[in-house]
Amino acid sequence: MPVPARCGKHVSDCAAQRFGDSCWGSAGDLRSPSRKIWCTAMKGYERVRAVIIGAVVAGILAALIVLGSRNLTHFDAALVGYTFATLFAAFGIAYRYAMWLQRPPSRMYWRRGWRVLASGAFLKRFVSGVRRAVVDVAGNRFIFRRGFLRGAAHLSIMWGCILAAAITFPLVWGWIHFETVPGSLNTYRTVVFGFPASEFPLGGIISFIIFHGLVWASILVIAGVMLAFRRRMMDHGAAATQQFGEDVLPLVLLCAISITGLMLTVSYTWMRGYAYGFLAVLHAVTVILTLLWLPFGKFFHVFQRPAQLGVALYKESAEEAGRATCKRCDRPYAAAAVVRDLATVERELGFRYEIQAPSAKKDGGKNPEPAAGPSKDETQRRANHYQQICPSCRRALFGLAQSALWNPAVDSERESGAA
Amino acid sequence: MAVPGYLEFFIDPSRCIGCQSCVQACSECDTHHGESMIHIEYADRAASTQTVPVVCMHCEQPTCAEVCPADAIKRTADGVVQSARKPRCIACGNCVLACPFGVPELFENQQIMMKCDMCYDRSSVGKKPMCATVCPSQALFFGTRQEILAIRPQSMPTNRFQFGNQTITTRVNVMAPRTKARPPLLDVTAAMDERPKNRTIRLKVVGQGELDPFAEVEI
Numbered sequence: 306m307p308v309p310a311r312c313g314k315h316v317s318d319c320a321a322q323r324f325g326d327s328c329w330g331s332a333g334d335l336r337s338p339s340r341k342i343w344c345t346a347m348k349g350y351e352r353v354r355a356v357i358i359g360a361v362v363a364g365i366l367a368a369l370i371v372l373g374s375r376n377l378t379h380f381d382a383a384l385v386g387y388t389f390a391t392l393f394a395a396f397g398i399a400y401r402y403a404m405w406l407q408r409p410p411s412r413m414y415w416r417r418g419w420r421v422l423a424s425g426a427f428l429k430r431f432v433s434g435v436r437r438a439v440v441d442v443a444g445n446r447f448i449f450r451r452g453f454l455r456g457a458a459h460l461s462i463m464w465g466c467i468l469a470a471a472i473t474f475p476l477v478w479g480w481i482h483f484e485t486v487p488g489s490l491n492t493y494r495t496v497v498f499g500f501p502a503s504e505f506p507l508g509g510i511i512s513f514i515i516f517h518g519l520v521w522a523s524i525l526v527i528a529g530v531m532l533a534f535r536r537r538m539m540d541h542g543a544a545a546t547q548q549f550g551e552d553v554l555p556l557v558l559l560c561a562i563s564i565t566g567l568m569l570t571v572s573y574t575w576m577r578g579y580a581y582g583f584l585a586v587l588h589a590v591t592v593i594l595t596l597l598w599l600p601f602g603k604f605f606h607v608f609q610r611p612a613q614l615g616v617a618l619y620k621e622s623a624e625e626a627g628r629a630t631c632k633r634c635d636r637p638y639a640a641a642a643v644v645r646d647l648a649t650v651e652r653e654l655g656f657r658y659e660i661q662a663p664s665a666k667k668d669g670g671k672n673p674e675p676a677a678g679p680s681k682d683e684t685q686r687r688a689n690h691y692q693q694i695c696p697s698c699r700r701a702l703f704g705l706a707q708s709a710l711w712n713p714a715v716d717s718e719r720e721s722g723a724a
Numbered sequence: 725m726a727v728p729g730y731l732e733f734f735i736d737p738s739r740c741i742g743c744q745s746c747v748q749a750c751s752e753c754d755t756h757h758g759e760s761m762i763h764i765e766y767a768d769r770a771a772s773t774q775t776v777p778v779v780c781m782h783c784e785q786p787t788c789a790e791v792c793p794a795d796a797i798k799r800t801a802d803g804v805v806q807s808a809r810k811p812r813c814i815a816c817g818n819c820v821l822a823c824p825f826g827v828p829e830l831f832e833n834q835q836i837m838m839k840c841d842m843c844y845d846r847s848s849v850g851k852k853p854m855c856a857t858v859c860p861s862q863a864l865f866f867g868t869r870q871e872i873l874a875i876r877p878q879s880m881p882t883n884r885f886q887f888g889n890q891t892i893t894t895r896v897n898v899m900a901p902r903t904k905a906r907p908p909l910l911d912v913t914a915a916m917d918e919r920p921k922n923r924t925i926r927l928k929v930v931g932q933g934e935l936d937p938f939a940e941v942e943i
Contacts, residue, residue, distance in 0.1 A: 410793040447835040542754035545845035606811035613814040654790050657889035660913050691887045696826030700765035704737040704776025706915035710900045
């Protein structure tokens with residue numbers, strides 16, 4: 306059964322939910338007409354802003370293509386389909402990134418992260434930040450901790466894709482091309498942005514490695530995809546929670562790109578170019594489809610995920626600034642700045658966790674208060690927002706609240722029994 | 725696959741005996757390999773043995789999902805709030821601090837938040853979650869509304885909770901005293917000053933002048 310979203314729409318009807326974004330910017334219940342109009346207007350404004358940002362990014366990339374290929378002199382017209390797909394992908398990624406950063410929690414972390422960087426606190430943590438970037442992001446340590454094969458699969462796919470992108474995109478955009486060195490037909494020169502960069506002999510091991518770079522990338526990706534598919538087929542938990550569009554389709558696309566790409570090499574190396582034209586079109590179709598889908602599916606995490614470095618930086622600096630103490634048990638439980646920011650975000654989202662009035666005494670003083678724990682008056686005086694209560698106390702309160710419901714019933718039962 | 729709408733989760737914390745069976749069973753669930761996602765919380769460890777089993781309540785408007793900066797937490801159409809999507813979760817811990825029930829857990833070393841997902845591999849095919857399967861006192865019950873109303877004639881489920889000025893409605897129910905009126909709102913913040921009740925245990929001796937080894941225990 307579809308579930309009503311905050312605005313009264315059903316999740317299946319909501320464009321934001323369909324594209325993987327949650328509903329935000331809402332102040333309480335949005336089922337009233339005025340709130341709906343406000344929500345629609347805000348969404349419209351945010352979309353227009355994101356479209357402009359996306360268009361600017363795509364425009365900058367187009368300008369760089371013209372510049373890097375020296376007025377399209379070195380632009381390969383056969384790759385024009387790829388070029389337009391990358392321009393669309395740049396637009397889509399920037400659009401989604403802009404939409405993402407307009408969500409209150411994302412915006413908060415974005416601002417706080419930059420503030421930490423600007424404050425100079427980053428310099429104190431430069432070494433640990435670089436180490437974290439290398440070990441966690443480049444080395445996928447945190448994924449290896451979830452399972453060795455899982456880590457191996459991700460590492461293989463990640464570096465295969467990075468290698469393929471590093472080779473393909475500059476070639477497609479005309480930023481890199483190769484030419485023979487005048488007077489030496491056995492030497493190739495790499496030209497980057499129109500400037501000669503390096504030379505290497507043809508027929509050697511270096512040229513073999515360079516010209517087969519996409520083959521190595523394909524092998525890495527196929528190995529990783531096979532490991533990932535193995536897990537998705539054998540792991541009951543993954544099988545239950547996975548979604549075709551989010552989890553399976555990306556693997557299928559990566560596999561299709563890699564295999565059709567490899568088939569091109571097979572065709573011209575061992576099959577005298579048999580079906581090369583067909584394979585080239587097939588490969589182009591798979592790559593272009595992936596590029597068009599890049600901003601909207603799982604691959605967006607490539608651009609989103611590095612935020613974990615900024616978050617870690619912010620959390621570390623916030624922890625140093627002081628910890629929040631639970632208003633019920635007086636134990637520290639989180640960085641005070643993080644708790645304050647979260648309360649702000651919740652207000653922006655329309656949640657009202659403020660505790661205005663002190664709770665009334667429920668038991669009528671029948672039961673003596675235990676000696677342990679904070680005094681009632683103290684708790685009432687100090688807790689004015691539910692964020693000031695630690696998760697452990699929230700769980701205890703949940704049970705105590707349920708017990709309180711039953712206390713009058715138990716008491717009356719006892720009284721009737723005694724009578 | 726989706727959890728059938730007619731199957732619901734019912735929690736009765738007052739029936740919890742703190743045996744930790746659910747904790748052990750939970751860690752065997754395939755969706756969070758080896759990690760137990762249920763909490764057995766002591767209401768006040770120094771003063772009472774009262775324990776509170778806490779699973780994800782699967783809110784209709786999940787605060788954890790809305791405060792997630794990476795938009796990693798999704799609620800599926802069957803009303804189950806899933807664990808953070810692993811590619812997206814940036815381990816900020818917002819969800820851990822924001823959940824009004826104190827459910828999500830952050831695993832810093834794996835850079836991921838995990839939480840109770842109602843044993844989705846089981847419940848989505850109509851089976852009971854692991855905790856409900858083993859709970860000896862049926863503090864955790866998974867079944868139809870008719871079943872729970874039949875076996876608990878004095879109770880009725882409620883799924884509305886008050887936290888300060890915020891009302892939260894959930895997919896998971898808590899058992900409250902049965903009334904003819906609308907199920908009560910469970911005001912959690914009003915319990916801020918509640919303490920576990922001191923229970924008096926009396927042995928009610930049947931017969932005159934002789935001890936009955938099977939005396940009824942009244943708590």
